[in-house]
Amino acid sequence: MRSQDYDRLYLSPPHLGRHEMNYVHKAIEDNWVAPAGPNITGFEADICAAVGVPYAVALNSGTAAIHLGLILLGVGPGDEVLCPSFTFVATANPIVYLGATPVFVDSEAETWNICPERLREAIVDRIAKGRKPKALILVHLYGMPARLPEILALATEFDIPILEDAAEALGSEWEQQPLGSFGRVGVFSFNGNKILTTSGGGALVTYDRALADKARFLATQAKDDAPYYQHSETGYNYRLSNILAGIGRGQMELLPERVKRRRQIFDWYREHLAAVPGLTVALAPEPAGSRANRWLTTILLASPDPDNAAPAPTPEAVRLHLETRNIESRPLWKPLHLQPLFAAAPMYGGAVCEDLFARGLCLPSGTAMGDGELRRVKEALTVALS
Missing domain, CATH: 3.40.640.10 (Type I PLP-dependent aspartate aminotransferase-like (Major domain))
Structure with missing residues (x-):
């Protein structure tokens, strides 16, 4: 289709x-x-x-x-x-x-x-x-x-x-x-x-x-x-x-209701994507004392396996596959120290956020989503990562 x-x-x-x-x-x-x-x-x-x-x-x-x-x-x-x-x-x-x-x-x-x-x-x-x-x-x-x-x-x-x-x-x-x-x-x-x-x-x-x-x-x-x-x-x-x-x-x-629903969506993804190979549902669990609104559910793809000759899917390849199903996704934020605008700015560290950008993707998380739409995302992800 x-x-x-x-x-x-x-x-x-x-x-x-x-x-x-x-x-x-x-x-x-x-x-x-x-x-x-x-x-x-x-x-x-x-x-x-x-x-x-x-x-x-x-x-x-x-x-x-x-x-x-x-x-x-x-x-x-x-x-x-x-x-x-x-x-x-x-x-x-x-x-x-x-x-x-x-x-x-x-x-x-x-x-x-x-x-x-x-x-x-x-x-x-x-x-x-x-x-x-x-x-x-x-x-x-x-x-x-x-x-x-x-x-x-x-x-x-x-x-x-x-x-x-x-x-x-x-x-x-x-x-x-x-x-x-x-x-x-x-x-x-x-x-x-x-x-x-x-x-x-x-x-x-x-x-x-x-x-x-x-x-x-x-x-x-x-x-x-x-x-x-x-x-x-x-x-x-x-x-x-x-x-x-x-x-x-x-x-x-509607704030309490909207936070509740975003957290439900995150929990659905965490449960139903747990068995998808090559995928980690990120930002879970919350550190002690934290309660996140789960504005966006984000995922990290597994790091490339040096012992596996087959190339691992990239976030961009996954994003493009989701687009074939008319599903919007988005890369995680590109670190600002990698942006041409800020090339001369001082930077301390960089390995962690660069790795997150290289492996991460944001998934549809709107509060009006139903289980049928969530399943559609899961099915498309499963195909993209298979």
């Missing part, structure tokens, strides 16, 4: 519930269609309640949230910012926006997040070079909590503030505390492929009211308190629209 003979099975499509339209219709009826209004206020309150922080600022993307967060932490031209190499480019791009330099750090094999041992190595070496990092961006990849006790201890020891990139980790927890609430600033994404969506959107959260006020000020073009348009600082057009915030309000009502 041809790929067009199958309905498209996407990696992580939006999944709307029943209540989003109520908020959107109300915004239109009341003429609140600008980047201001009661849906924004309500959405920010919903985020605060879910994450356990007192202040949230709704923005038009997670990237905007990282950008503003770095500004709030004082990052500027000539500074260096610690960053995992194994992450989406949007984590590091705002460092460059500010004229600063990313210092990339390898992953560890258990959670795939930034390696505390390599992180210490990087901090000590940069300080020895007279280049103490200005901040650390801490990412929870694919919704899996990083090794927080060790990383937080390092940040405290060396007095380096943390910007917590929880773009993929809404609903994940460490020791029953929501991710996004461990740094001086936390950020979330509500892009169309995330566990909850506002179509496009993001948020910055913090315990510090002054930081939240500053973020809101910068996100609305940094307009001074004057009866006319006066500007003393560079500002940005980063606020979320009241209509999209209405979608977010309806989505936030």
